[in-house]
Amino acid sequence: MAAAIIHSQKKFAMLFLQGVTYAHPNRDVLFSDINLTVNKQDKIALIGNNGAGKSTLLGILAGRLKPTSGTAGADSKPYFVPQLFGQYNALTVAEALGIHDKLLALREILEGHLTDMNLELLDDDWGIEERCQEAFAHWQLEGITLSQPISELSGGQKTKVFLAGIMIHEPDIVLLDEPSNHLDAPGRALLYNYIRLTGNTLVVVSHDRTLLNLLDTVCELSKRGVTMYGGNYDFYAEQKAIEQEVLSLDVKAKEKALRKAKEVERESMERQQKLDARGKKKQEKAGLPTIVQNAFRNSAERSTARMKGIHAEKVSGIAQELSHLRSELPALDKMKVDFDNSSLHKGKILVKAEQVNFTYGDQPLWPGNLDFQITSGERIAIKGANGSGKTTLIRMILGELQPLSGTTDRADFKSVYIDQDYSLINNTLTVYEQAQQFNSGALQEHDIKIRLNRFLFTREYWDKPCASLSGGEKMRLMLCSLAVATQAPDLIILDEPTNNLDIQNVGILTAAINEYRGTLLVVSHDAHFLREIEAERELILS
Known part of the structure; x- marks a missing residue:
């Protein structure tokens, strides 16, 4: 048409x-x-x-x-x-x-x-x-x-x-x-x-x-x-939660039906084998001619094969139905996000800044100098209008920029900066190579591939270039890479992380962040996301 x-x-x-x-x-x-x-x-x-x-x-x-x-x-x-x-x-x-x-x-x-x-x-x-x-x-x-x-x-x-x-x-x-x-x-x-x-x-x-x-x-x-x-x-x-609950119950019921069908198949085949063995002994005792025994044996084999086919067809049908139901489950239910804890004790001072400011040209970036402290285990939302200096502040916290006034004291800590383009991902690498980059614990190849599967990167993804991934796929690969690492970072900084994500992937990111027990700094204008990750304190730039 x-x-x-x-x-x-x-x-x-x-x-x-x-x-x-x-x-x-x-x-x-x-x-x-x-x-x-x-x-x-x-x-x-x-x-x-x-x-x-x-x-x-x-x-x-x-x-x-x-x-x-x-x-x-x-x-x-x-x-x-x-x-x-x-x-x-x-x-x-x-x-x-x-x-x-x-x-x-x-x-x-x-x-x-x-x-x-x-x-x-x-x-x-x-x-x-x-x-x-x-x-x-x-x-x-x-x-x-x-x-x-x-x-x-x-x-x-x-x-x-x-x-x-x-x-x-x-x-x-x-x-x-x-x-x-x-x-x-x-x-x-x-x-x-x-x-x-x-x-x-x-x-x-x-x-x-x-x-x-x-x-x-x-x-x-x-x-x-x-x-x-x-x-x-x-x-x-x-409504979706109700639908997913019904779907989960259907999956469990179908899993039970599959186990039962396999059990019935096994019991039926064992029973048939015993009957065949008993029949063979009777034939041998009766001294029946070999040609007659062969005819009985062939008939028994055909009957067993027919029974086996019927059970196999039933098991296969249930397995296909189960596979279809599982494919309908949301991605969040299929993956396991498992961050290691930060090595730092809660309450340790990571960054302390007194009267800091930065200047572009002759004008100070902030109308008033900033005083702030970041301690281990906190969840802080950095807020401010576009152009208020949020990125500059992040670079100062990471030690990439020094303030032109005031002082900053930084402890020794491991940090990861995650921006909205997920530039932590190296576009020149394949999906497997990217995960391997974070393999500080010398995991075996099959262990890394198990983790990739957990984050929905099946076999056909492993040799795919990272450059071809969508925003949501890059986010999942980034989470997978962090999970591959032996030790979680002490500080994660998220800079507008939900901008290029759909609702499903925002949910995946939220679940991962809520399992993380280290320090979190988040730049976001998404009020719902900030509530979901339970940001407990705000650092507001004017």
Whole structure:
């Protein structure tokens, strides 16, 4: 069936997908036969594991991608806020927002060039400049100009520029792909407020639990298609927990059935062997001719083989059903995260800083000098707006930078710094080689491969280059590498660790961190994640 993108004639549906299938250029099918209806003023969360195709599905809804088959429709042109901005780096802010020509036409008209082309480009939108000013002020984009290259902006500023585009374009339908990823706390507050108050029809891809709880419907994209849950993310999580509990009970019941089937098979075969042996003795005692004994033996063998086949078929059937059920279990239930404890006793002072500051140019980085102390076993959240010096502070804590004023005392401790790109992973190595790099305890090859399997890296992954892994896979490999090491680090620093993860992998990371008993410093704007890992103290930079 040929792909089509059409305008919906339905009375209430703003967006719809009917029988949509998408395949990559190499013909690998990403998802198939997807059906979805989004009604006016619906606020929908689109969730799913990394690789499920959420961004692709959003691209189809936006009209930016064509499905391989099926139809996609919209009552009006959706406005799209992307997750990645690399394709816009050669453009100005106005060009990226798609308003450059309109603004140029307005200036031409105001200068007296009242041409048909300029009037057509302007399309009676005489308030475009005022809306731009209001939108930029609302999204705290002071100092950003429409003529500025997008490449000069930070990730958070780029996100805010596209969010400002909602006020500028005034669409009915808005599609958001991970909109909170690069935003600091004030930016997230503005985003959450927009989602609460807007009358727009929304479809949002996000792993931000705070944001997801502001949406009234959750749609889960999986191999089974799109499953709709009528409630926010907390409601969805409750329903999934019930489903997983039922699934776990089904797995246990099927495991019991498999054990019983194997036991019945073994007992039946033993009983048959005894009967065959008894029959053979009777035949020999009766002095039956050899040809008759052979006929009885052949008949017994056929009967045994038939019985063995029946039992084997039953065992195989149950085993296949069990394998299918196990494949439905969440990844967190399949893996075992087992950190060794830090070698340092709880309460040991790791870093003590008095009146420290750092200077870029002539200006001190922080308005007031900092005093702080980090002791072993603490969990500290480092908070501050974008540009407040969080990365500089981390480098000072690690001893990579010395303050230009004040003093720091550092104890001897082992630390690991984990950033949002998981640069701890060496992209030039294979998956197995990466784990081997952390093998300080001289584990055997099979022991490392057992640990890789535990973190869902099966045989087909071992020789894969790390460069080909997704963000979630790199995070799991990083956790596996730390588990391979003989001794856990005394200090783990997490710098926006959830930015490129789906909800499943955020859960895996959270579980691992909650098993860790060393010292933890976390830079994150994800309030839910900070609550889940029980950050007990805040270090706030102004």
